[in-house]
Amino acid sequence: MSLKHQKQSYQPLPTAAAMDNPAMIQSSGSSGSSSSEEGGSREDVANLSPLGLPTTYSSQQLMPSDTDSMEEERHRLRPHHHHHHPLGEHHHIPGIPPSAAVPSRLSSVGRSQWFTVTVLCFVNLINYMDRFTIAGVLTDVRTDFDIGNDSAGLLQTVFVISYMVCAPIFGYLGDRYSRPWIMAVGVGLWSTTTLLGSFMKQFGWFIAFRALVGIGEASYSTIAPTIISDLFVHDMRSKMLALFYFAIPVGSGLGYIVGSKTAHLANDWRWALRVTPILGIVAVFLILLIKDPVRGHSEGSHNLEATTYKQDIKALVKNRSFMLSTAGFTCVAFVAGALAWWGPSFIYLGMKMQPGNENIVQDDVAFNFGVITMLAGLLGVPLGSFLSQYLVKRYPTADPVICAFGLLVSAPLLTGACLLVNSNSVGTYALIFFGQLALNLNWAIVADILLYVVVPTRRSTAEAFQILISHALGDAGSPYLVGAISEAIMKHLHKNPSDSGLTTELRSMSQVAGSAISNATQVITEATTSLIETARSAASQEYSDVEQFEGLQYALFSTSFVEVLGGIFFIFTACFIIKDKYNATRGLQDATAQQQQRDERGQIA
Structure with a gap:
């Protein structure tokens, strides 16, 4: 059964292409295929919102433009509503004014949202600093533990293995429980294990603590981008993700530079591993100050119920x-x-x-x-x-x-x-x-x-x-x-x-x-x-x-x-x-x- 013949109480959404290209909706709307049912396609085209959404859609689907708030959009569009969305005409995110729910430009981003993005970028920066610090002092590590290149390479292997094995676990938890708390525990774990590892005199213990570092970092990397996705949509989301991923090249370079220079100044490679733990403890407290946005917040939904892990995997594979x-x-x-x-x-x-x-x-x-x-x-x-x-x-x-x-x-x-x-x-x-x-x-x-x-x-x-x-x-x-x-x-x-x-x-x-x-x-x-x-x-x-x-x-x-x-x-x-x-x-x-x-x-x- 086509979307057009669904019951009136449940309006179909335009295609993803149409949502990003209002001209496509105008073109399709002028075909006249639904003029008898919707009161004329030309009238519907004239009543499109600034984002190309027909005016028959509730505010749950609308995003504010640069000049009009969502409340103004709702007031302007209300006379044209022929059908009602299941959520009701006045549905919006509780406690957040509709016009501020989804920023459409940098000037409209609130302090809380800027704080959240800044903290996430800072943690991502020290995340990559920590990964590359050990590489910056690898020669001294080999000399101190009297190991060859094969064992030195094993340091990277155990980190990556523990990191990728634990990522699905934290992904499951991140979809169901408090994300700031999960990240705080993970950052605390990686900071603690990095610091303790710097005191290990035996290579076996040192490599074990490097594996634990991978577990801690997995908790952050799987969750942080999803918080950004729940705060922003469309162009603004892309801008914030670009800002977030700046930390990859910058953090990588700083890890090598800070690690090698700290080891040189202290005349001991172990001090290189004691820089990021200090920053990590600061990051833990900052993470606990950010608010966990409701999943689906930016899309206008809230309190969505999580499905089973089996259903999640099945849907992703398809x-x-x-x-x-x-x-x-x-x-x-x-x-x-x-x-x-x-x-x-x-x-x-x-x-x-x-x-x-x-x-x-x-x-x-x-x-x-x-x-x-x-x-x-x-x-x-x-x-x-x-x-x-x-x-x-x-x-x-x-x-x-x-x-x-x-x-x-x-x-x-x-x-x-x-x-x-x-x-x-x-x-x-x-x-x-x-x-x-x-x-x-x-x-x-x-x-x-x-x-x-x-x-x-x-x-x-x-x-x-x-x-x-x-x-x-x-x-x-x-x-x-x-x-x-x-x-x-x-x-x-x-x-x-x-x-x-x-x-x-x-x-x-x-x-x-x-x-x-x-x-x-x-x-x-x-x-x-x-x-x-x-x-x-x-x-x-x-x-x-x-x-x-x-x-x-x-x-x-x-x-x-x-x-x-x-x-x-x-x-x-x-x-x-x-x-x-x-x-x-x-x-x-x-x-x-x-x-x-x-x-x-x-x-x-």
């Missing part, structure tokens, strides 16, 4: 836009993880092969790479958000198309950087910058896609599910996979020097002075304080610099194929996103109507 965008985002995480882990080492090996760069210092390479990564994130995240806000009004499928564009453009740029690194330093850094800039277009947009194709009561679960998949198949495995591929290639090149592309002179040097090169490589590996170089496979010390470079070069080419695959996933997402966005809006309307009926029955009883 949501094609969510699943495909998650697959695309997993490809983004795969590439980002591989670049962060192997990028500085690869660039160092390549630039060292350039004439006159034999004495290049890896700390300088790592610093340059870090600055480029931070700038690419600072520009790429808001650029993606801006493009989304500008284009989605005209093209409802713009969000996944922008994500696909970013990945498909990034792939050849990063491939070019891999090919150019041993001949042109400036060109290499330029290609890496623009490649990462294109890659960073995805962050805020993917988060926004999740929030508008999933109903409010399932968003924390959806966040957790996305975190689990993107880490398990993305940045948790990509550093190891790229390392394993490079190891296999290096073994082949070592046994078959003619396949490496080296000149006869270099091959002769490799055969005659292999032992000396191996010892020199070992000295470099032990002496460097670089984030990435110290985490390379211990087996790499067997090979010459050229073999290591070519092994990593061919292995990193795999990231370009993954980027193309991610672009394809996002293109398919564009085929379903309008329907899934409409289904989420319809599901919210249905849930709200059912909740209203339950409330009415409770009052009668």
Whole structure:
């Protein structure tokens, strides 16, 4: 049965495309198909609200414009109401004036909302600082505990495993219980375990506390974006998410810088781990001061009843836009993880092969790479958000198309950087910058896609599910996979020097002075304080610099194929996103109507 033939007491919503494009509603409204039932399509088109919603819709579906409050909209539209929404004509969020319920511009954002967003951004900042602090002092950690690169890499592995395993648990809790309290407990746990871990003298205990840090951080990462989604909608939500995701590049860079500098000043790497816990305790008290918005607040609904976890998972798996965008985002995480882990080492090996760069210092390479990564994130995240806000009004499928564009453009740029690194330093850094800039277009947009194709009561679960998949198949495995591929290639090149592309002179040097090169490589590996170089496979010390470079070069080419695959996933997402966005809006309307009926029955009883 079509939506048009449903009973009059339950008005259908316009499609998601129409909600974002009033011209579509005007076009469809002028078709005359419903003129006999609704009193003329031309009259209905004339009575559209500023957002393109027909005037027969209650204020539950209306958002205030920049110039009119919702109360003024309701008063202006009341004469045209031919039908009534199940929630009633005067329904709005209790205790919040309708005109202030959903800010439409920055000037209309209230103090409470600004405070909430500021606190969430601050916590996200120290979240990423904490993740990268240990990497900034990894050389000292290896020396203190007398461990190899394999055990040092295990520090990242146990963190990611505990993080992604616990994410679904906190997602379930976040959809049902107080989110500020859950986040406060999680931030308190990660701050405490980070501080206690800095006093551990045995590596086994130290790595156990790093695993607990992952549990604490999972509680925050799954819940914070859903609070933003319940405070804002549409363009304002995109802007706030972009602000929230600024913390990823900034926090990552600060973690490395603050960690290494603190360890240097204190002459003890353990003090580097005692900075973020202090900030974390401050964050706990700030989190407890924020108000937990009602789930579905920004969409005009309240007191929605959560469904079972089985129903949540079943609905998410059937949501094609969510699943495909998650697959695309997993490809983004795969590439980002591989670049962060192997990028500085690869660039160092390549630039060292350039004439006159034999004495290049890896700390300088790592610093340059870090600055480029931070700038690419600072520009790429808001650029993606801006493009989304500008284009989605005209093209409802713009969000996944922008994500696909970013990945498909990034792939050849990063491939070019891999090919150019041993001949042109400036060109290499330029290609890496623009490649990462294109890659960073995805962050805020993917988060926004999740929030508008999933109903409010399932968003924390959806966040957790996305975190689990993107880490398990993305940045948790990509550093190891790229390392394993490079190891296999290096073994082949070592046994078959003619396949490496080296000149006869270099091959002769490799055969005659292999032992000396191996010892020199070992000295470099032990002496460097670089984030990435110290985490390379211990087996790499067997090979010459050229073999290591070519092994990593061919292995990193795999990231370009993954980027193309991610672009394809996002293109398919564009085929379903309008329907899934409409289904989420319809599901919210249905849930709200059912909740209203339950409330009415409770009052009668």
